[in-house]
Amino acid sequence: MIETAILGLLTEGDAHGYGLHRRLIDMGFWRVSFGSVYPALRRLKAAGAVEVSETKDEKGRKQYRLTETGRAMLISQLGDMDTVDNTSGFRVRMTFLDLLSGQDRVAVLAKRAEILKDRINAARVSVAETTRSVYARSEIEHRAASMQRDVEWVESLIMQETKGTS
Amino acid sequence: MIETAILGLLTEGDAHGYGLHRRLIDMGFWRVSFGSVYPALRRLKAAGAVEVSETKDEKGRKQYRLTETGRAMLISQLGDMDTVDNTSGFRVRMTFLDLLSGQDRVAVLAKRAEILKDRINAARVSVAETTRSVYARSEIEHRAASMQRDVEWVESLIMQETKGTS
DNA sequence: AGCTACTATATCGAATCGATATGATTGAAA
DNA sequence: TTTCAATCATATCGATTCGATATAGTAGCT
Structure with missing residues (x-):
């Protein structure tokens, strides 16, 4: 990376x-x-x-x-596609995403959205099981919300990319 | 960690x-x-x-x-206090924050907020200098917004902790 | 009985970290 | 004007961590 x-x-x-x-x-x-x-x-x-x-x-x-x-x-x-998880790695990718073709860009973004959705689900399970403390619960909930916004951001980029294309 | x-x-x-x-x-x-x-x-x-x-x-x-x-x-x-930067490390800390005293909790949270604010400022400088591509700019802006919400979350936890205390 | 998946402990080589060594240059205060 | 701290620049060290793999036992299914 x-x-x-x-x-x-x-x-x-x-x-x-x-x-x-x-x-x-x-x-x-x-x-x-x-x-x-x-x-x-x-x-x-x-x-x-x-x-x-x-x-x-x-x-x-x-x-x-x-x-x-x-x-x-x-x-x-x-x-x-095998390295789209990893938060820092994805940031690097985004920075240089202009070097990819439109198709490849969309593929990378879609894969990222998918991975984030999986993690959000894992967090939902996690928060349901956590009885540790208000801090532990709050951290998971905050992280899930943050990842949800990440998904929305990535999907907005996909929309921009695909509008205008058949 | x-x-x-x-x-x-x-x-x-x-x-x-x-x-x-x-x-x-x-x-x-x-x-x-x-x-x-x-x-x-x-x-x-x-x-x-x-x-x-x-x-x-x-x-x-x-x-x-x-x-x-x-x-x-x-x-x-x-x-x-020397290890409050590092995103993963902070998540671990939050999970077990109930083991600290109220004072120490607030100190850790305040330090975290401070570090995040510094990073947000660095991102603002970075986005002003970046001419790379829409993706690069969008990534920095999204990250800055995300960190801003992190600050708000951390500060809300500090508020909860300090209300009721002189 | 055979097979796939999971549990469990552990290690290997490569990559990475945080710290430090070395030396050159720069700029500002004494 | 010297000296002293800070920054530039390359590089390495030991320790840690990663990702992959080895080994072997157990579970459950067919």
Whole structure:
């Protein structure tokens, strides 16, 4: 998932490790550490998804550039249905959703809505069983309500996407 | 954080590893694996927070029991202000918030509200800078709105807690 | 009897975290 | 003008966690 995020950011231009880390933090996806960023860049390089510029920039920093292989990997990861659960991962996906075709976008969004609905149902069962405390119950109820709004948001995006199409 | 969750569940009665894993999954805190649960139980045992019953249960399973040390550790972890960020961690905290005193509860909730407000501001900056796509913008706006409702929820809990107290 | 599903404990390699080391640059106060 | 803290930048360390898998017993069905 960190790979997806890095590849996504590199579609906006070349960057170096520290800068990518800062952007990942700023975007608030999740708390990423350098211990994830640098090994991830090494893996991406080994996989041919990114290249390091021979000529370093004016400050002597390594610049990473997205390759065509890397772009193809990104598109494939953004459309992968097996990883649509995972909250942070979905945020990354949404950020770079414009790189997918309209069809794939709708498929991803629909899958997300489905997963959220399952979780809402699980929460409903959970709240019925919970006798722990008002806090425990309140937390589950609040979370269920929050996920319900997520579903509505995702479905509104699907509507926007499909209106105008046969 | 997995330690906190396990200790919390053990306040409700003795349990074995597999059962704890199942309950953690059911509660929907986050996706926990056996590779976290069993090592965590070993650490808790080494720290004296849990005991393994000498006499296994009717099915021959290891039963873990919370010790007084463990209960004290749990209370301390639930009240620790340095770990109030982290979404999953906060859910665990809310579930077992009844174990804290009224004062500590309010302190934890207030800290959470503060952290969420900071994140909302960061999201506002982020959405102003984002030109990526409608999806990227929509995601940030939706997240900010979601966190705003989280703040309102947390503040309503603080109100309930403080009303009636001088 | 055979089979599928579930219960239960546990470990493996890879990924990730949080902290830290190192050094260079920058900017502002002493 | 030096010095001192903060930030930039790359990188690694040990510990933790993940996802997958191994192993084996039990349940219930057909």
